[in-house]
Amino acid sequence: MNELKKGENEPEARKSNRRGGGRPTIADVARLADVAAITVSRALRHPSRVSAELRTKIDDAVAQLGYVPDPIARALASARSDVVGVLVPSLTNVVFADVVKGIYDQLRGSSLQIQMGNTHYSALEEERLVSVFLSQKPSALIVAGIDPTTATRKMLANSGCPVVQIMETSYDPIDMLVGFSHFDGGREATRHLIDSGYRRIGFIGARMDPRTQRRLAGYRRAMEDADLFDPALITTTPTPSSVTLGGQLLADALGRTPDMDAIFCNNDDLALGALFECKRSSIQVPQRLGICGFNDLEMMAVAFPTLSSIRTPRYAIGQRAVQLLQERLADKKVDTITDLGFELRPRESTNRIV
């Protein structure tokens, strides 16, 4: 009953016998390098804690066997996986694509993987996904959420796992927060229209998730401050945003308030749709109607006429979120709230005095 020493009397048999499917394990490396398995583990995880001599021997053995550590076994043993969960409310919205790209780029080289979840702008779905993701013991979670439910907040807070909420700066962070103020963005866009000489400024918005609501609130504040607010100028729909919808909402708004002289579109897709609708109906932009969008997608700068917008730091948000995580995971002190701001990009579509 003393046949416990594997790999010596069964040079080839191992491969097919073992459940794991024949890839070399840390034990194989240890045997080849003539050290204990734990030392191999250390050499790979914390090289500085192993003497240079052994490190070399181990590295050689790793190279010779083509050893690749099993991330699953590691995760089980250390109760931490190499996965960063990313929760976004939409997969197709370019805004989040940019954010995810920022996250991804910043993560490169760090051996961390991205696991994606789509909350569909639903707080309940978000709650479900947070629970699922946490069960995988992720290294960290990045949540481009809507406003989280109490249960979600509690789960995240108790998880012991770093959490970055992104996009928005307007609520209490669970852990870390990176974004900008949508309220201020909406207000600044509206002020810009007012400053450009428009008076009957409409608002069109789709889906009306919390962030959209805050931009609308910013619009309202700006209009009220200038004594221009009129609820009839607001057109919204729960339908998801699209270019097509932008045209429809504009037509609708102009039908109800024909004296409208400018429009703040809650995002750039709507703005583009509005622009096309104006072209089609021979409405002069910016003379008869000013248009301002939100996000400043690439096309805004080359549309004809070029479209004003609020530039939002989407890529930077993703990047910074990961930077914060990395610092946190390295036990550094980290800011709780990071406001990355936004920037007005005035262009032809609001430049009345051509």
Next chain:
Amino acid sequence: MNELKKGENEPEARKSNRRGGGRPTIADVARLADVAAITVSRALRHPSRVSAELRTKIDDAVAQLGYVPDPIARALASARSDVVGVLVPSLTNVVFADVVKGIYDQLRGSSLQIQMGNTHYSALEEERLVSVFLSQKPSALIVAGIDPTTATRKMLANSGCPVVQIMETSYDPIDMLVGFSHFDGGREATRHLIDSGYRRIGFIGARMDPRTQRRLAGYRRAMEDADLFDPALITTTPTPSSVTLGGQLLADALGRTPDMDAIFCNNDDLALGALFECKRSSIQVPQRLGICGFNDLEMMAVAFPTLSSIRTPRYAIGQRAVQLLQERLADKKVDTITDLGFELRPRESTNRIV
């Protein structure tokens, strides 16, 4: 030395003692339901193999403890994780966003998670990522690759893990393939322009990845077949595609071949940029210049004028890829190649006889 029976004389202590961090385990459920751990595992994994009576008892215990199985431990024990790896060449391209959405939607309810990788249109990066992803023993891999390297093909083929290559139907499948023919798409778009009465039809393309190349090849074939081919009409750049670039490439092309009377844009972003450029330069579309795009993004149908394009089944590709995986994982017979086709959408931008 007989204190092996945990959970009986240490009712609370467990929580803080154990490495895993206090969440209930399958052993806790087993104890509460008074069955063996393996039976709990079976009840959850293959309910039909456990008697109704025990199943109820176990379900109750699960509910009472709020037990959630640990996916990592499961993955280690069964050498299969609940993760589907998704490799795309770009995170920001709407085309892939649509595909990923299709994947995600089809995956919902199935307990499988998506892990994302971005190959940046690089076969080497793809190779690296495939290796990393395979080390996580995914349930399946979906690769919206470029043409894979030999090493990549070999790894995937030997992995024993279902693989769906998507987007393209033109090469040997490693396992399964879902897409359409980019060559045919390019040819059909070009033919459409020819049929619409255009003769000096240009091509603009960016990035020039393999799929783009095949669309160009389709263009070329159509032009040659009609005896209209002229290399001077082709304008390409390795720069990634963008709306801005569309305008620049068009301007460039018109500078070199002023008699060009139509343009096949390798994708819709370029087409939109080209349209704006025409507007800006007062070039009549479709009279002076016809424009046809590729992909048929949402905006194409509402641009002014509306833009012709080739509608590609992006969402359906994602969906179908997952369907195939699901059938394969359920041991059903599955088609190796699925051609989802495409569809010409002629619109105002190529309708010369207005």
Next chain:
DNA sequence: ATAAAAAATGGTAGCGCTACCTTATGCGGA
């Protein structure tokens, strides 16, 4: 020189689950 602290290595015991096999139980047919 000696004690104390630090650095380098190893042994053991899991992490929480499931593959694989063995053992009980029920049922029909000879």
Next chain:
DNA sequence: TCCGCATAAGGTAGCGCTACCATTTTTTAT
């Protein structure tokens, strides 16, 4: 009655790694 066969349950032994502690060696302080 007994055998065979299916069904249902349990026992055992890992999956491949790392936390935790024990042990050995080296360095530093006194």
